[in-house]
Amino acid sequence: MNDRPILFAPHAFTSPSAVADTLAPDVAAALLASAGDISLVLGSDGMIRDIAIANADLVAQGFSDWIGQNWIDTVTVESRTKVVQMLADSAGAEPARWRQINHPTHGGDVPVRWLVMRLAQGGAIAIGRDMRATATMQQRLLQTQQSLERDYIKLRQAEARYRLLFDLGTEPVLIIDAATRRIREINPAAADLIGVKPDAVNDQPVGTIVDAADRDAFIAHLGAAGASDDLSAISVRLASGREVAISARLFRQGRAALLLVRLLPAQVATEDAGHTTAMGDVIEHMPDAFVLVDSALTILFANGAFVELAGAASVARVVGAPLATWLGRPGIDLDLIVNQLREHGVVRNVATILRGTGGGHEEIEISGVVAPKDGDHCYGFTIRNVARRLRVVPTTERETPRSVEQLTELVGRMSLKDIVRESTDMIERLCIEAALAYTSDNRASAAEILGISRQSLYSKLHRHGLGNLVSGEN
Template sequence: MLTRKHSVDEKRPFADSGEVFGSIGADAARKLAMVAGDVVLVLDTSGKILDASFEEEAFPGFANWVGENWLDMVTVESRPKVMEMLAGARKGETQHWRQVNHPSKDGDIPVKYAVVSVNGGERAMAFGRDLREFGRIQQRLLQVQQSLERDYLKMRHVEARYRLLFERSREPVLIVEANDYRIREANPAAHALVGARAGTLVDKKLPGLFSRKSAPVLTAHLGSALASSSVSPVSVTLDKGSKDVEIAASGFRQDRRQFLLVRLNDGEWPAESDDSRLLDIIEDMPDAFVLADAQMQIVSANAAFVEMVRAAGIDQLRGADLSTFIGRPGIDLDLIVGQIEKEGEARNVATVLRAMNGEDDEPIEISAVTNRGEEPHFGFVIRSIARRMRDLPPGSEDLPRSVEQLTDLVGRMPLKDIVRESTDLIERLCIEAALLYTSDNRASAAEILGLSRQSLYSKLHRYGLGNLPAEAE
């Protein structure tokens, strides 16, 4: 860091330096040097440190510097700066502050130095100022700046969402300044209702949109809305077209200013559709629900699914591949889609769900349907079965399902029989898992196990799995 701040040539000189400094003794000069810098080095012409003054607690590694060359006490990239300062001191040049870094076990220590020639050039003194606190302040400032930028970006995202909601709303809405009833914002539905071109309502007075006979009612309603949070809507007449509409206003404050949120209703749009009530129920249902397109990319999902996959919100999931979270990629969802195409629906398909934070796979069941339109979409209802599986009592005929249970057989049967029992156990568990994954679809189970259908039937017969026809037994 090269700076002229605090340099000699930028400062006003003393008027009579001889009277003051000419009489300074050695003790006074020593004190002046010690208070002039956090680190003060006495150097010879080659840069060897003859003496040093510093606070040992703040600079614990500097105690062994005396007798060493200053160049050896700095980092590689700082050596050219030290050489320049020493060369300037030998020439008697005015010095400017230069930052150099000293290596230490806790990291580099930044110090800002200026070198002054003394005793006719036979000695030089390097005055250093510790920059660590300055660096910590800079780091805190950077963290605050980054936090502000993150908050600003978050606010921009929130503003974009509410702007989209404001623009897409079918309800005519206006934002009106309370002191002069001037319109500050108006959505497309409001422009359409009053018969105005897009964007032309901004900066117009709200009372000008209504007939003169409605003025007293409108003024009283707006005044009441500013004074109370519970004001009943009133009926007014539009100036253009003489159409009767219902107006409802509510007050709010922003940036120390008072505004009115004005909603208009001409009776041609429902207050709440059946579809919106259905969407609210889906959003609040305890089972997870996902809507995906034909490419199995997530279009929407309810809060339960967002929580199951540990996502920050639905915006993080939109457009993501559903197979990223459900089952084995390229297998489970394909089997579900195949079952839907064949039977019109898929019921209680057992698979697993993966969370975004890398947690262990969670056993789940999926039921799914499709709308079979020109642009098909698939709806998936997902429920966790981990708790239900934990609550099931163990069956008396269950085979060993862990290494500990298998090792209990040691001493009760020969090793070769235990190995054979283990092999049979693993084979049976894999077949059971394949049948669960495919909802007992034998052809699909044989495919994912890498077996022929005949081999699978033979093993089903061997282990007594599935409902085999009598002739197969």
């Protein structure tokens, strides 16, 4: 044997010939076959003399038919250079290294990671590992990263919109830390009303903005707002001498409890209290979009989440407009949803799309209910954005419809072209099952009466998930 060691591991065997002397031929063959998902015995000219496959799925992909072919003829065009280089490197003194090569099959390209080692008698051994599971995992990681990046961009955009609205708003507003009673943020309108510069009161005790005589009542109101959302506004005198009505509401940001404090003229707060209800506040601050429409599907009310999802400038831009302006494919989805509502009174988690005012669309789920209104009826819809959910990476296997009833259920969910493809798969599966039943599972006979080759039958059996592909052949 050649005394030149095959360099593979950082610390290889010091005496390869001694190892070889202790291995029987069948043991050595078994070790090579188990070292990877597929192992090849190559001649000096690159021809495949023998093959061992540990992964049954690779047999179904046609890898077992490679014997007698040149290895370079089993790879894609862009992988040919890698094969030539690996065979050349195996004859040199450089350590052998793994390289990924793609092999074309009827089900698409199959990535395999190969290691080539030269034999002393000439030729080489190639050990391969199926990389499809790794590729799928990499694809899922990429999708996760892209989803995180999209969420980060949306968060930055939301932060910019919040800052713009907070600074340009005409209503005086303060953000107060509920635990320390210190001012976190104050908008310019509130700073003008109090008579201070915004930076001068940041992180200062909130009691300093109120006259000393009303300070205790003001602090007590803030404490009550932390325990209840249904509090009436109270009138206090600011340190500047102006009398205002103060309304506070608790909200949370992360793990911090904060208070949103509004400073309003006393008479405005009194008028507004009669029109604001706890239910209205809940709907307005829902994380899911909510919209109420009349029997003609004209929008009567929409919360802030719907306005943001639709990309509208304000609530006034959507109230009075047809819901069809944004929801679903024109003339299809909304009509189907309304018909279901009229028949059953409720729909749940219907998948459709919502078109934004500035173009593009978002994938959504919509649930709805019918409600009576002054002798007529109206519809309430909750809309949930599902575009950011991580999609499941599609696999090569899928369950085809098994009956005409299942095919008809696809109408409205798939295009006619896709439904025809599904029906073709169903007919093909049924014919193969009938042929196998007729021949008592004799696949050679089944292929003959179907008028297809054995290999084509095996391919279709694998694609439809029929039979045991690793069992003995008839």
